[in-house]
Amino acid sequence: MSRKVFVAGVGMIPFKKPGTSDTYDVMGGNAIREALADAGIEYADVQQAYAGYVYGDSTCGQKALYRVGMTGIPIINVNNNCATGSSALFLARQAVQSGEVDCALAVGFEFMQPGALVSRWNDRAPAMERSHQLVRELVGATDLPPAILQFSGAGRAHMQKYGTKLETFAKIRAKASQHAARNPLALFRNVLSVQDVMEAPMLWDGVITRLMACPPTCGGAAAIIVSEAFARKRGLRTDVLIAGQSLTTDLPSTYDARDMIRVVGFDMTRTGAQKVYEQTGVGPDDIDVIELHDCFAQNELITYEGLGLCGEGEAEKLVNDGDNTYGGKWVVNPSGGLLSKGHPLGATGLAQCYELTHQLRHTAGDRQVKDAKVALAHNVGLGGACVTTLYQSA
Template identity: 80%
Template sequence: MTRKVFVAGVGMIPFKKPGASDTYDNMGAAAVRQALADAGVDYADVQQAYAGYVYGDSTSGQKALYQVGMTGIPVINVNNNCATGSSALFLARQAVASGVVECALAVGFEFMQPGALKSRWDDRALALERAMALTIDLVGQPELPSAIRQFAGAGYTHMQKYGTKLETFAKIRAKASRHAANNPLAVFRDVLSTEDVMNAPILWDGVITRLMACPPTCGAAAAVVMSEEFARKRGLRTDVLIAGQAVTTDLPSTYDARDMIRVVGADMVKLGAKQVFEQTGVGPQDVDVIELHDCFAHNELLTYEALGLCEAGGAEKLVNDGDNTYGGKWVTNPSGGLLSKGHPLGATGLAQCFELTHQLRGTADKRQVAGARNALAHNIGLGGACVITLFQKQD
């Protein structure tokens, strides 16, 4: 039997550039304290905790949580590449939904170093070895960092297939900056024009400029989830329901189709979205606000199509029609997204939860999407993992 699970409390600290943040354990503890206070519970009420991070030693989750309390509960450390934060949320929700616990905590944090993402291990096979080799085969550009090569390569494929213009990706980045200007927790709050993005240093001529890629970021976010019975017994809030959630991984087509759009996860996104829409009876047309994984402006555009917001090849028109911002069909990344809010890998999925919880509560201040009732989160990590979550406002 699956029980209803509610997001009762959320916390998030301001994201910072590498070198400007606190330590990972202090950041994680701060986000947890916020989430507990927001939920109106003590750490002693939490029965299980899931701590997400990508770059850190084993049991870093305990290091952060022990600052808040030492109650002997299970603390599970989670690493699912860039989908780590939402994977931690999935596990916390699953524990409550299954009846194993009444109240669970998910926290994500990351203490990142400047520069492109890279493995910290040089004595074993890379997890992304197959994807990296196929990317080189399909698009070349061996001199570029792998993440840029993969996501920009997928964007290049879209340009070749559908005639998508480089300016369209620049418009997405400019939109992110306008949204982030209203988010005091975002690392970059300066408003950029489309021209600013186009005139930024070139990373791959005709395909990507530097401003189309998200920055390495440090930060933390957390969420407390609980059963309806637990919440009502204590007089706690039940206004944000996790109505549906799915975790998917790569399919054979990720590699067999020899298509860069699939290499960066389009098929697992489509599968996850299908599962969540079937679970909830909600379709793309019913969604009001979306936090999606815009690690590159290119991936935001690709995700519009993978989530079913438009047909394949239709994303450029969606952008040009303004259907990805206020006044359009959907508001995507009101927080500023990874491009402007920042991308501390382990915290990103929970930062999405933070934003969408406030959107559904009506407490998002200048970022508020009027009348938001259905909120969708999309968090993806190559290697691969995709987490799709539908949050719903409850009266």
């Protein structure tokens, strides 16, 4: 990454439950306005835009952006499952880093329905048909929705292989609630105890309770990505650098290993993290704060190992030592993460960018990580895509 790329502005609206939010275009438009205002530029300064969403017709991005302006610029709509927001950011960063443009906008939004994720296309084979078949073989057919079955199956595999306790997942969920209590943009700000999580209705016997799963959420977030020359010319801030970034997809091992931990993206995570560490010369011990994809408490624990924060099978010790929160080695998901902040699919990756940008600016208020200088974001979508981004204060 020879050309320096900076986050000049970020915007995010409060995440809400389905049925209580504005429409997707209003949410997207409001997030864009906030990002433009934060950067101190006009929409006319943006040269390309990337709009991420999962559930919507073609050109929803245009509808959201047209609420802010109509300047004739390229607008590219992005859908990469739960990694959609970060995929839009990846493309915006790539456009600026390559020299194609000097100012790009990434926006993500989602208008979700209550309940578990389901496909809206019933007249064709699902994109994840191979994954679903393998999960049925490894876990056994159940009445659980696919996402719950996939991640709870991975959690069970970790429990069986390493002796991980259900209580450890509950500790991760309780930690998320403690962090979200400090975040005014989070969907759930009530603090949960480990006992609260353990006593919630069991979704799959002995493996996952309802509180260990993230809720369907509506919301929007955006970021303005600029070159150093553009920032200097306009007097924009250059205090948050995108130092490294990768987008990885599934490897043969996702299926061939017949391991539920790998089915949910472990090897994408590990490969993506290694690429970013090689790009930047930064390792896990150099990182201060992390926003990772905790769609389920089980996936947060597995991701600790995928990102190299600890060895395989050592994540339970990391949790018990308190190395995932304030006072430990890393603060993981200071925003409350997907579990408490919420998970509007298209917005999630850009909400991570919003949080980490404020952490590196030291403007995160009550949730500020002391002396934060290096931040890592991890956003994964099954099917599959994984975006890993390393930010540094500049």
